[in-house]
Amino acid sequence: MITDPTPRTSLGEGKSSRKNSATEARGGGNPIGLYLHIPFCVRKCNYCDFCSKPPSENDFDKYFERLKSEFSDYKRSPKIKINSLFIGGGTPSLLPLGYFTRLFDFISDTFDFCEDCEITAEINPGTLTEEKAKEYRALGINRISIGLQSIHENELKMLGRIHSFEDFLCSYSLLQSLGFDNISVDLMYGIPEQTAKSLKETLEKIIALNPQHISLYGLIIEEGTRFANRLSELNLPSEDEECDMYYLASELLRRAGYSHYEISNYAREGYECRHNLKYWNTDEYIGIGAAAHSFFLGQRYGNTRDLFSVVRDPLANGETDADEYVMMRLRLSDGLSLDEYRKRYGTDFCHGREKLLFRLKDLGLLTLDGGKIRLTERGFYVSNSILTELL
Ligand code: SF4
Incomplete structure (x- = not known):
């Protein structure tokens, strides 16, 4: 499998449990990025090792209490300015109606939004309703990232996704009808049972919808996932087949006018993801929520995967x-x-x-x-x- 070291928006925890107060003041200054992690999903996908789980009773409220206390660690005067906000997960669109509004109250209490702030929310087809999409729009969310992975039922089922391609199409047209004009679609290659032909069909269908941004990740079998536990049963594409898929996808997407601006990301001109560019440009960002990482005031640190308490570890990965x-x-x-x-x-x-x-x-x-x-x-x-x- 190709290894994709992209700093995905939910990252694993560090090793020790030294509390880092992050209380040094730095209000004003250059705008930075803010990442917020929502660690809940309807159920766990078979390949997923992100920090996420199905919610139990009261989990949303308990988690919001934790977020509230974590936000207070970053209060400054003047407030820290942000020019990108990424609400990822997990499945943020699983939050019931009204929770995003509460989230935005926390954010604007603590941070100062730049006027042109890129505000992304990740959604999962099958969890978005018209009311929720309207709430996002009213809050100023101006970029949506939809996890699709494949248009084929057998591949979606294999991955353990909760939605069908039809669900995706409903979400996509709902978002468009509400005026969202910066939509990213997540796709995957190297899926068990996937072929170059089936990947081509997925890409052609998505290109025909003309989203502004497409992410294409190679499947990685991560330790501790369901896939890792039944590796020998999986009908994975060979390394050569996977390599062919990668070139096929990049060729198709570039021919359709998408710029291959990052290993796993393609965009129409001007629609490169500002938030993720901060990671790749080693610019500063703050991550809030379970397993979120930060690079702030020259320090890299990460929250542990504990959902309901804030424990930060310094990050040192040897580089x-x-x-x-x-x-x-x-x-x-x-x-x-x-x-x-x-x-x-x-x-x-x-x-x-x-x-x-x-x-x-x-x-x-x-x-x-x-x-x-x-x-x-x-x-x-x-x-x-x-x-x-x-x-
Ligand atoms: S929807 Fe995303 S975060 Fe949730 S289980 Fe599936 S891959 Fe993991």
């Missing part, structure tokens, strides 16, 4: 800041600027890597033009191996 920066920048088609690297870290990234870089260039895995290193389409697919060699 230096410079390595992290290279890993993130090479995910983007914009690539790594050698000038920018020199300005940040005071050294020449190419120094000592000249032979390796030229070898990778000769293999067609990267380009070295205009002072930038960029991975090619082939390079994107094997980015993990390239990064291992480079760092």
Whole structure:
């Protein structure tokens, strides 16, 4: 399986349980991103290791109490400005009507929305109602990310998704009829039983709907998931088939006018996800909710997966800041600027890597033009191996 190290919006917890108060003041200043995690789903999908579970009685209210207390850790005067907000999960659209309004009360009590703030909510077909969609619109949510994965019933069933393609179409047209004009659709390749033909059909149907943004993730079998427990029974595509799927998808999407701006993401011009770009540009963001990560005031820390208490751990994954920066920048088609690297870290990234870089260039895995290193389409697919060699 291709490994996708995208900082997905719900990430695992760290190791120790040292409380980090995050109370240093930094109101005003440059706007940052805010991520909010809603850890509830109707049921667990077979491949999912995100922090999510079916809600028990009173869980929503208990979780909102926790959120309220966590928000209070970030109160500043003046308030911290945000220019992107991403409400992810889990399934945020599972929250009953009125809960998003409560959420926005917490947010605006603590943070100052920039006028052009990108505000994304993740939804799952099968949990969205007209009333909820109207509530989102009234609150100023201006970007919706819908988890679909596939148009095929057998693949959806295999993944353990709760919805059909018909459910998706209903949600999609409801959102459009309410004026949402920035919609992203999540798709997946490498699904058991999936073929290049069935993936092509999925992509063609979605392209025909003309969403502004499409994310395409390779399935990863994560430890502890249902898929991991019955791995030998799964009819997974071979590595070669999966590789063909990746190229097929990128070819189809680019031909349809989507820019492949990040390894797993495609967008119409001007619709790249501002919030996720913050991760890839190593800009600062705050994450609130179970398992959410933050990079704030130069510190990286993560909340544990505990739903009802706030315990933060410092994050240290062994990479230096410079390595992290290279890993993130090479995910983007914009690539790594050698000038920018020199300005940040005071050294020449190419120094000592000249032979390796030229070898990778000769293999067609990267380009070295205009002072930038960029991975090619082939390079994107094997980015993990390239990064291992480079760092
Ligand atoms: S809907 Fe998303 S978060 Fe929820 S179980 Fe499925 S994959 Fe996990």
